[in-house]
Amino acid sequence: MTEYAIDIVDVTKRFAEHTAVRDLTLRVPTGSVYGLLGPNGAGKTTTIRMILNIIAPDSGKIYIFGRPSNDPKITERLGYLPEERGLYRKMQVRRVLKFLAELKGVRGSEADRRIDEWLERLSLKTPEKDWGLAKIDELSRGMQQKVQFIGTLLHDPDLVILDEPFSGLDPINAQALKDTVVELKRRGKTVIFSTHLMDNAERLCDSVCIIARGEKVLDGIVTEVKEEQGQRNVALALEGNGAAGVATILRDHSMVKRADDQNRFFEIELAPGADPQALLKRIVDSGASVQRFEMIQPSLHQIFLQKVGATGVEEGMTGHG
């Protein structure tokens, strides 16, 4: 097993109107859960499509498990769940799954066995009802998502690529997806998913890469990324609504670079050189009753906003990611 499941070196992809990905270099360690984070239009989907060899980069190289990404044998080790989901509507569930399995080199009774196993595992096949015999468009939205998910994993891929996997999932399917990601990692598989939902990324990912406007902003192991950002954040909770004086203090840019009202507490990013103790003293002096004053690691969300900012959001030219 190679060290890196994905090794992207200096990749650039231009479309007629703009550069979707510029000089991107990133490495996804084998066996990790990797988050590709970025606002809409940042180049996430383009990057994923290049990894999958759906489109070719204009320059640069992509290696999957040490082999060039256009090696036809590699595709059988990849599982892909696109952002916008859909299946052949008029086709029977089992036949769709069998077709997807055959495209990945799983054939005959082996494919049938795995389809049965998955349908039962996701309770699409019960003693009362076998949804495998129904047509896709007879299924509910949630069931269709399950079928699509089975299609992604049926051939037991070593690298699973999920493009915005949580969008449109109900809480139960989202939980099932999260459980599966954890299970895949436990079995030594590599999972890479793109998202703009930082909370999901923070909970699930070992490593992340933040990209904006087609360029990498930062990447690394989540814990290290947070440490690098330093202990410069403070969680502040006040009793009641807090005094008006506190609002003034939070707007003081000599002390506070940014204050994000999280409803139950403020996440405060200290200004460079500001002393947290001095901040605490001013707040107490203002007459507010402090419930919580804690040095915390910045959330990915904060890091993201700090690094990308509002200017990082650009209208997507390909329609998505």
Add this chain to the structure above:
Amino acid sequence: MAKLWAIIKREYLERVRSKWFLIATFFGPIFFSAIIIVPAWLASRSKATTDVYNTIILDATDSGFGHRLAVAIAGDSTNASRMPTVRVVPPAELTKAESTATREVMRKEKTGYVVINQQTLAGESARYAGTNATSIADMAQIKNAIRETILASRLEQAGLDNRKMKEITFIPLDFSTERITERGRAGSGMASVLFGFAIGFLLYLSIVVYGQTIMSGVLEEKTTRVAEVVMSSVPTDTLLAGKVLGVGAVGLTQQILWIGTTYVLLKLRAPIMAKLGAPVMNFSLPDISLAAGILFLLFFLLGFIFYSSLYAAVGSSVNSESEARQAASPLMIMIVSTGVFIQPVLLNPTGTLAKVLSLVPISSPIIMPIRMAVTGVPPLELAGSLIFLAIGCLAALWLASRIYRVGLLMYGKRPTMKEMARWVSYAR
């Protein structure tokens, strides 16, 4: 290769399993047979029907003319069932007899009645009234019978005996017709023209129907985003090839079933025509040599590849069925304009128009098989047509695969011609 096979298999099985395929395959031969049987049946309508036997002859001549007319109408004196009813009436009671006969016709007991009187004997006039008065064939039959009977009685008066008279008036003329064109006698031309038309129509229909089938199949994969999943597993060229071959196989299956069942139905044509009460005409399909059969197949496959790959490109470049219809109109114009030329080519299969059209890949897959069906095509022309068509196919495939692989991933507004031209230049 296994993946190409998986795609072909899916395209083929999903379509062959559909209800639409079953219905079309079942009704196709019925439709084609109807095309051939109905004209023959209509032609048979130009012969008099059995209605003429179920008539009344009101004879006011008092000369036995009515009985002789009845025999003439029946055409056979021994068959009592074909003999019209004869009523000899005094001239004074003719009006009353006519009223009685009219009521019988109104009650549908009889089809009509003929009135013969002294003017008839003089060869001046006769009258008929009945439900079939508009049937040209029936009226001609009755009129001829009356003339024949008048002639017979005049000959009799001139002193000819019965036997001699029959000898003179019996003229069993077999009037066969043959058409002469500028190429000389057409021979059994009708059959081969019909056959050529059937071939052309079948090819035309298949290309339109299955081209559009491919287009909406591609569009479905694009709008449901299945395309992305499939493209992550197989190269787009394989996907395109699999679609064209799979749907092409469906078309071929349907045609084989159509031709097979139509052939059987035509074999059973005689009993069917007999049931319809129409005389059986001699009608034989032209013999097709194995070589010609293979050439037909080749033209169908190449023509199909040419058009369906372009249809696939159109399907990949649009986002909805209504956009697809619009975007496919240039293709539709190409096919329909070829269809317009089918008849001129049938009439003059060796003319310059036919020769040119059978070299251009846009029209050759339809026009050349038609020419082959109705006339002998020199091998050199055949080879040229095939070579140009093959080149056209390669060009269409090249163009289509380039538009296809970019188009499938492009959502949003419909691309302009300029944008599509740029897609073609993309590396991938």
